[in-house]
Amino acid sequence: xSTASLRLRHLIAxxxxxxGATSASAAASETxxxxxxxxxxxxxxxxxxxxxxxxxxIEKPVLKFGxxxxxDCVPIVVARELGFFAEEGLSVSIExxxxxxxxxxxxxxxxxxxxHMLAGQPIGATIGYLGQADMITPLSMxxxxxxxxxxxxxxxxxxxxxxxxxxxxxxxxxxAASLLPxxxxxxxxxxxxxxxxxxxxxxxxxxxxxxxxxxxVNPGFYEGYNDPVGKRDADVLLSVTPPPxxxxxxxxxxxxxxxxxxxWNQQAxxxxxxxxxxxxxxxxxxxxxxxxxxxxxxxxxxxNTVVAITKAxxxxxxxxxxxxxxxxxxxxxxxxxxxxxxxxxxxxxSMLGTxxxxxxxxxxxxxxxVFYRYNATYPLPGHAVWYLTQMRRWGQIPGNKxxxxxxxxxxxxxxxxxxxxxxxxxxxxxxxxxxTLPADDLPAFAGEDFIDKIAFDxxxxxxxxxxxxxxLK
Amino acid sequence: xxxxxxxYLNVLGLTWFVPPLKMVCGQDVAYEAKRFVRMIGxxxxxxxIFLFLWHVIAGQxxxxxxxxxxxxEVTAAAGKMYRDYQASxxxxxxxxADFAKAQTEYPQMSETELRELMxxxxxPTYLDQIWTSLKTVFTGFVIASxxxxxxxxxxxxxxAAFEMINPFIQVFRPVSPLAWLPIVAIxxxxxxxxxxxxxxxxxxxxxxxxxxxxxxxxxxLINTANGVAQVDKDYLNVAKVxxxxxxxxxxxxxxxxxxxQIFNGMRLSIxxxxxxxxxxxxxxxxxxxxxxxxxxxxxxxxxxxxxxxVAVLTIGIIGFVLDRxxxxxxxxxxxxxxxxxx
Numbered sequence: 001x002s003t004a005s006l007r008l009r010h011l012i013a014x015x016x017x018x019x020g021a022t023s024a025s026a027a028a029s030e031t032x033x034x035x036x037x038x039x040x041x042x043x044x045x046x047x048x049x050x051x052x053x054x055x056x057x058i059e060k061p062v063l064k065f066g067x068x069x070x071x072d073c074v075p076i077v078v079a080r081e082l083g084f085f086a087e088e089g090l091s092v093s094i095e096x097x098x099x100x101x102x103x104x105x106x107x108x109x110x111x112x113x114x115x116h117m118l119a120g121q122p123i124g125a126t127i128g129y130l131g132q133a134d135m136i137t138p139l140s141m142x143x144x145x146x147x148x149x150x151x152x153x154x155x156x157x158x159x160x161x162x163x164x165x166x167x168x169x170x171x172x173x174x175x176a177a178s179l180l181p182x183x184x185x186x187x188x189x190x191x192x193x194x195x196x197x198x199x200x201x202x203x204x205x206x207x208x209x210x211x212x213x214x215x216x217v218n219p220g221f222y223e224g225y226n227d228p229v230g231k232r233d234a235d236v237l238l239s240v241t242p243p244p245x246x247x248x249x250x251x252x253x254x255x256x257x258x259x260x261x262x263x264w265n266q267q268a269x270x271x272x273x274x275x276x277x278x279x280x281x282x283x284x285x286x287x288x289x290x291x292x293x294x295x296x297x298x299x300x301x302x303x304n305t306v307v308a309i310t311k312a313x314x315x316x317x318x319x320x321x322x323x324x325x326x327x328x329x330x331x332x333x334x335x336x337x338x339x340x341x342x343x344x345x346x347x348x349x350s351m352l353g354t355x356x357x358x359x360x361x362x363x364x365x366x367x368x369x370v371f372y373r374y375n376a377t378y379p380l381p382g383h384a385v386w387y388l389t390q391m392r393r394w395g396q397i398p399g400n401k402x403x404x405x406x407x408x409x410x411x412x413x414x415x416x417x418x419x420x421x422x423x424x425x426x427x428x429x430x431x432x433x434x435x436t437l438p439a440d441d442l443p444a445f446a447g448e449d450f451i452d453k454i455a456f457d458x459x460x461x462x463x464x465x466x467x468x469x470x471x472l473k
Numbered sequence: 474x475x476x477x478x479x480x481y482l483n484v485l486g487l488t489w490f491v492p493p494l495k496m497v498c499g500q501d502v503a504y505e506a507k508r509f510v511r512m513i514g515x516x517x518x519x520x521x522i523f524l525f526l527w528h529v530i531a532g533q534x535x536x537x538x539x540x541x542x543x544x545x546e547v548t549a550a551a552g553k554m555y556r557d558y559q560a561s562x563x564x565x566x567x568x569x570a571d572f573a574k575a576q577t578e579y580p581q582m583s584e585t586e587l588r589e590l591m592x593x594x595x596x597p598t599y600l601d602q603i604w605t606s607l608k609t610v611f612t613g614f615v616i617a618s619x620x621x622x623x624x625x626x627x628x629x630x631x632x633a634a635f636e637m638i639n640p641f642i643q644v645f646r647p648v649s650p651l652a653w654l655p656i657v658a659i660x661x662x663x664x665x666x667x668x669x670x671x672x673x674x675x676x677x678x679x680x681x682x683x684x685x686x687x688x689x690x691x692x693x694l695i696n697t698a699n700g701v702a703q704v705d706k707d708y709l710n711v712a713k714v715x716x717x718x719x720x721x722x723x724x725x726x727x728x729x730x731x732x733x734q735i736f737n738g739m740r741l742s743i744x745x746x747x748x749x750x751x752x753x754x755x756x757x758x759x760x761x762x763x764x765x766x767x768x769x770x771x772x773x774x775x776x777x778x779x780x781x782x783v784a785v786l787t788i789g790i791i792g793f794v795l796d797r798x799x800x801x802x803x804x805x806x807x808x809x810x811x812x813x814x815x
Contacts (some may be wrong), residue, residue: 042560045567048591050575061590069771093594098758109662111676244771267773336559337780338596341772434764 038344053090117293120201150257176215224398382458384410550779606761613685630700692741700734733807740799
């Protein structure tokens with residue numbers, strides 16, 4: 001009985017807090033920025049538009065798209081909820097998928113018409129890594145947005161090796177160099193360090209490997225197109241875990257750390273089980289992240305539909321980067337259990353431009369999620385070349401390839417031509433303001449944008465590969 | 474008249490309504506009132522005690538800085554789900570208005586053509602998910618019965634057939650749905666590659682239904698074989714005397730007397746099928762209750778556990794109702810044994 005009355009008292013205290021009564025603990029947890037109050041979001045009606053189906057000559061007006069429970073699926077959700085798809089004459093239903101493998105499988109099988117994909121997925125599928133299927137991407141969905149978290153135990157060990165990490169407000173990026181002795185020790189004890197990422201061709205895999213290798217830790221090489229593991233010569237073991245299960249797996253001590261998109265790093269901080277060590281912004285400033293992927297067959301047989309999809313998604317990206325209020329609304333949409341269903345404060349942490357590295361160590365990272373700025377939606381073939389170089393670097397591509405192979409493959413998959421067609425139509429209809437699209441599809445990226453200061457010229461992928469101390473050439 | 478109604482109520486498993494009915498008609502009021510208190514009152518007390526213990530214990534269990542959801546939180550989550558449902562109903566009304574408008578704007582198009590162009594696309598509501606689960610379990614159950622009953626009759630009629638089939642029953646019966654699923658998923662995935670995804674036979678649906686079939690057919694098979702084997706020898710002799718032939722014997726003599734046993738098997742089968750379905754849906758991502766639980770498990774919000782508990786209660790209640798329906802059917806086909814079945 002006493003417990004029940006205690007709970008009642010807690011409830012009253014909680015209500016009082018919500019009503020704005022000040023208390024010491026509430027004041028302490030308050031940050032400088034005004035706290036955001038998230039409202040419960042109610043899904044919008046589909047609003048099909050027959051006149052637009054006819055006007056746009058839509059070949060396939062009824063579409064099903066797949067998403068993974070990650071904040072960066074948000075352009076698809078926004079385009080559905082704000083009716084951008086409907087205004088193009090598209091009736092879109094969105095289906096949450098269990099993992100990245102299913103996303104590609106269902107898209108290739110045709111049960112999904114298009115999906116929220118890892119940038120490496122259309123590329124990996126096209127070159128035939130772990131199964132071949134010709135895929136394209138008419139639009140990149142965002143830049144950045146990932147982070148890596150280590151368990152609190154491993155974090156303490158890293159702090160022992162690198163005392164500066166004990167100071168509050170220490171500088172980022174954190175090097176992986178302190179991991180090397182820990183990794184060797186653990187390997188000698190028969191219990192190697194284990195990290196998880198979300199898929200063999202995921203940005204997370206390449207970012208985690210990039211970070212480890214930049215610190216002198218060898219993450220291991222793949223044995224060609226059919227090897228999903230990649231542990232030859234490895235100092236640490238990398239494995240695949242679906243994003244929503246990362247925190248659980250870390251809590252169960254099956255892994256020592258992971259690299260994943262949001263909200264799953266902030267969730268670990270909230271639950272007090274892990275400490276983020278890097279966000280991918282530190283690995284490569286404004287790196288390409290998710291894309292909207294579809295099969296080449298679908299794109300070739302439904303050209304008008306693909307342009308309409310691209311238009312709606314460009315508008316969604318523009319809306320997301322327009323102002324902070326829109327981001328708040330987007331977080332409310334994602335918090336609906338039809339989409340991500342996580343707590344809005346956890347989703348909002350990174351979506352609103354802040355990132356919490358440890359409890360109380362909340363830093364401003366305005367570019368943590370970029371959906372439109374810096375031409376984020378433009379499918380830049382130079383980005384595809386970078387992914388191809390990383391696939392070669394870690395042995396997923398078994399042999400040496402010529403520079404022209406890299407360029408042909410990249411432009412076959414990344415399709416700025418479709419993007420430009422959609423963009424021109426949006427300009428014509430005055431739906432988004434004019435912007436400058438990239439003049440060069442194969443640009444060079446400066447060394448200071450990378451954690452190891454190695455510059456990347458997408459015109460010369462083979463020269464780039466020669467610059468890495470750890471990696472196949 | 475009254476006795477007839479009571480008989481029907483008993484057959485349908487609605488025994489709760491018998492005492493109040495008798496009381497209203499003035500029969501044995503004191504005795505029936507006592508019976509009524511026992512039938513309704515005792516379970517009610519147990520439920521209240523359970524809710525109280527749940528509430529108190531849940532308040533003690535701390536996970537990730539919050540407490541385990543108690544009855545209050547679970548009720549609140551159910552309320553939230555109901556509001557979601559209402560909102561989606563409103564969306565449907567809006568959609569119907571849009572559709573009606575399109576119909577007046579394009580009178581030359583037929584309704585089916587229009588529906589194909591502008592269908593109602595929205596996330597499935599909880600009721601849709603329950604409906605999908607029921608559809609899936611019934612598909613699996615019907616296929617299982619169509620296989621198990623003929624096989625069971627064969628086994629019951631011929632000892633040789635039983636000896637041949639028995640090893641398969643013994644080996645495959647204990648296999649978990651989780652082991653069947655990958656096999657079924659790969660086979661269905663390969664053979665149904667050309668089936669359009671939005672057709673009635675979605676792959677995930679077929680996979681879940683087939684897994685239900687594989688796990689639920691054994692109970693019906695064994696019970697049918699038993700029921701058929703136990704048919705009174707005198708009946709079979711009568712059939713011989715009448716020169717009924719094999720089919721005649723099966724349909725006129727064996728089936729009618731084995732029917733209660735067959736239904737007993739089917740009742741067990743549908744129970745197993747319902748239990749297996751949730752696991753099958755989780756893995757095949759068939760958009761039913763199993764996928765709901767899985768999606769909630771993956772979202773880790775403060776309400777996650779409360780939502781899952783609502784689903785657990787829903788699954789339990791539906792399983793209970795299915796069982797009652799099967800009992801009622803069983804009683805209806807076995808008039809002789811009507812009052813012995815519990």
